[in-house]
Amino acid sequence: GAGVSQSPRYKVTKRGQDVALRCDPISGHVSLYWYRQALGQGPEFLTYFNYEAQQDKSGLPNDRFSAERPEGSISTLTIQRTEQRDSAMYRCATMAGMNSPLHFGNGTRLTVT
Amino acid sequence: GIQVEQSPPDLILQEGANSTLRCNFSDSVNNLQWFHQNPWGQLINLFYIPSGTKQNGRLSATTVATERYSLLYISSSQTTDSGVYFCAAFSNDYKLSFGAGTTVTVRA
Numbered sequence: 001g002a003g004v005s006q007s008p009r010y011k012v013t014k015r016g017q018d019v020a021l022r023c024d025p026i027s028g029h030v031s032l033y034w035y036r037q038a039l040g041q042g043p044e045f046l047t048y049f050n051y052e053a054q055q056d057k058s059g060l061p062n063d064r065f066s067a068e069r070p071e072g073s074i075s076t077l078t079i080q081r082t083e084q085r086d087s088a089m090y091r092c093a094t095m096a097g098m099n100s101p102l103h104f105g106n107g108t109r110l111t112v113t
Numbered sequence: 114g115i116q117v118e119q120s121p122p123d124l125i126l127q128e129g130a131n132s133t134l135r136c137n138f139s140d141s142v143n144n145l146q147w148f149h150q151n152p153w154g155q156l157i158n159l160f161y162i163p164s165g166t167k168q169n170g171r172l173s174a175t176t177v178a179t180e181r182y183s184l185l186y187i188s189s190s191q192t193t194d195s196g197v198y199f200c201a202a203f204s205n206d207y208k209l210s211f212g213a214g215t216t217v218t219v220r221a
Contacts, residue, residue, distance in 0.1 A: 031207075033209065041213065041214075042201075042211035042212060042213050042214050043199075045208045045210065048207065048208065055207070056207070058208075059208070089154065091156065093209075098143065098207065101144075101146055102146060102158070102209055103158060104156040104158070107154060107156075
């Protein structure tokens with residue numbers, strides 16, 4: 001597709017459930033990033049991949065959060081045993097190379113009730 | 114990661130006015146971008162500008178890398194310019210860090 005595609009657009013889940021958020025990058029983009037944005041704040045880095053290799057996961061808040069990109073294209077961010085504090089906008093962004101701009105998808109709005 | 118500070122935090126403009134938003138960053142940068150978050154939550158890439166000056170219609174941006182700041186200029190503002198403007202940068206760690214944003218409100 002023309003841009004970064006994220007699904008679902010909205011996700012409402014009950015506390016304790018697991019959720020999986022999907023990111024489909026711009027074709028050919030090597031690098032893929034995950035960010036989390038709370039209401040009224042700027043996006044915060046979670047993790048990023050070059051191809052299928054996870055380069056940095058220092059922004060993942062705890063071990064309930066994990067991400068994968070097994071074939072170097074589509075990525076999944078998984079949150080296990082969700083808590084209300086996990087409610088936020090989760091954004092994926094991809095980049096063609098290290099000296100090029102980051103392009104963001106429209107995000108997944110996660111609400112944990 | 115790099116520290117990014119934006120000013121002012123809020124800006125109220127009358128339609129047709131010009132304005133300047135500022136972004137200071139704590140280290141040399143490999144990437145600096147300006148984004149506009151519209152009222153629907155979309156994050157739109159305005160400029161990729163690690164150095165130099167670029168213009169796109171009524172918007173322009175300048176980054177002075179040696180002095181670690183970037184400026185975004187909005188001229189002849191319109192109500193559709195309302196939203197939050199973010200500056201984001203990364204250094205050698207390749208983790209794009211965002212500032213807290215400038216919320217711009219343009220009144221008709």
